[in-house]
Amino acid sequence: MKAAINKNPFASLGDKIFLRLYLSQTISLLGDAFTWVGIALLAFQFGGKHSAVILSTALTLRVTAFIIFGPYAGVLADRIDRKKILYITHFVRMGIVACLPFITAAWQIYFLIFLLNIFNAFFTPAYRAAIPLAIKNKNNYSSGIALSNATDQLLSVLGPGLAGVVAVWLGARQIFFVDAASFIIAAVFILTLPSLLLEKARPEISVEPRIWQDISKGTRLLFANKAVRFALFIELVAAMAGAQILVNTVGYIEGQLHLTGRQYGYVMAAFGLGATIAAFVSGNFDKSKNRIASLLVGGGLVCVSIAFGNFLAFIPLLVLWLIAGFAQTLAETPTQILIAEQVPVEEHGKVYGAHFAWSHLWWAFAYPVAGFTGLYFQNREFLIGAVLSIALFFLIIAIFYRKVTATTEIVVPNPSTTLPI
Numbered sequence: 009m010k011a012a013i014n015k016n017p018f019a020s021l022g023d024k025i026f027l028r029l030y031l032s033q034t035i036s037l038l039g040d041a042f043t044w045v046g047i048a049l050l051a052f053q054f055g056g057k058h059s060a061v062i063l064s065t066a067l068t069l070r071v072t073a074f075i076i077f078g079p080y081a082g083v084l085a086d087r088i089d090r091k092k093i094l095y096i097t098h099f100v101r102m103g104i105v106a107c108l109p110f111i112t113a114a115w116q117i118y119f120l121i122f123l124l125n126i127f128n129a130f131f132t133p134a135y136r137a138a139i140p141l142a143i144k145n146k147n148n149y150s151s152g153i154a155l156s157n158a159t160d161q162l163l164s165v166l167g168p169g170l171a172g173v174v175a176v177w178l179g180a181r182q183i184f185f186v187d188a189a190s191f192i193i194a195a196v197f198i199l200t201l202p203s204l205l206l207e208k209a210r211p212e213i214s215v216e217p218r219i220w221q222d223i224s225k226g227t228r229l230l231f232a233n234k235a236v237r238f239a240l241f242i243e244l245v246a247a248m249a250g251a252q253i254l255v256n257t258v259g260y261i262e263g264q265l266h267l268t269g270r271q272y273g274y275v276m277a278a279f280g281l282g283a284t285i286a287a288f289v290s291g292n293f294d295k296s297k298n299r300i301a302s303l304l305v306g307g308g309l310v311c312v313s314i315a316f317g318n319f320l321a322f323i324p325l326l327v328l329w330l331i332a333g334f335a336q337t338l339a340e341t342p343t344q345i346l347i348a349e350q351v352p353v354e355e356h357g358k359v360y361g362a363h364f365a366w367s368h369l370w371w372a373f374a375y376p377v378a379g380f381t382g383l384y385f386q387n388r389e390f391l392i393g394a395v396l397s398i399a400l401f402f403l404i405i406a407i408f409y410r411k412v413t414a415t416t417e418i419v420v421p422n423p424s425t426t427l428p429i
């Protein structure tokens with residue numbers, strides 16, 4: 009049975025359970041923005057001109073935590089009440105963030121960031137798997153996922169600016185106390201949710217849980233569905249191109265155009281704004297074939313966009329990065345919606361966990377490639393990155409596109425499993 013879609017991007021907020029879940033995520037994302045602004049300021053305190061090394065190491069540790077613990081977290085999301093996972097991870101992250109004002113060395117940043125993102129890895133698959141069950145009207149699944157992604161992108165633009173204002177007012181270290189408070193507020197919304205965010209009550213397990221078998225099953229299910237598999241590999245293309253933007257834009261703006269950090273902020277804000285717009289647009293794709301078209305358009309457009317990055321002045325680059333952000337989100341969002349529609353609901357946790365790990369593995373590959381091009385191909389780093397991304401894009405199309413069927417049956421959660429308000 010195919011699910012129609014409500015064209016109103018805010019329709020999913022009519023479900024009170026999802027509204028509370030969404031508010032908890034929004035506050036949590038705002039807290040994440042405060043975390044990374046505070047970490048950047050601490051990195052400069054400890055490293056000065058070498059602060060980029062501290063930040064790049066912290067980002068690598070963040071992705072590593074996601075890769076290692078994401079699949080296991082997805083398995084737990086199918087075994088344990090997701091409400092418990094959500095509020096426990098919030099309270100633990102609150103405690104970790106509250107330790108950040110007191111650190112005295114860079115290695116303490118590394119340790120706490122890795123620990124913090126272990127619990128982020130447990131939160132995200134549980135949250136994503138809870139969305140289809142928190143929305144009573146199955147026609148609003150896509151709008152709920154799209155709204156969640158759009159909020160993520162929007163706060164990535166607005167959050168750091170707000171965090172910067174608070175940091176100027178309170179100080180670099182005190183900002184983490186505001187961050188910790190945001191986790192408490194988000195946890196309160198989670199505590200108001202129904203007790204079970206599972207597809208159905210689970211019987212007591214009388215034998216040793218086969219954790220690794222379930223982790224393997226999550227990956228098998230992720231790659232078994234032709235549309236989901238194709239979408240996942242298009243995410244690799246988006247990561248290869250997007251990493252060029254995240255890693256090399258600051259060097260181009262300040263090193264080649266001889267502009268300031270303010271102009272860099274404007275360019276990256278344009279990138280985030282484009283991503284936000286695309287997140288809303290993608291929620292209006294009501295058929296599998298339209299989502300495959302989104303993957304093709306987004307994957308191809310983000311590659312072409314970065315190809316011209318080395319040849320533009322500030323204003324044209326601003327416009328181009330807006331387009332690149334739009335394209336990257338078009339290439340990334342359909343995977344989550346396809347999982348919600350085409351994977352049985354009782355398997356959502358482990359599949360979202362597997363997707364969380366694999367999608368971040370793509371970035372673990374893409375960041376070093378972007379660093380290599382930025383180091384050895386200065387003045388041509390975006391062009392070289394585009395050539396590599398385009399080659400990968402066509403290789404993936406050649407291998408997987410013909411196997412994708414536009415008429416794949418959509419599996420939606422049983423309406424009887426929705427939760428009482």
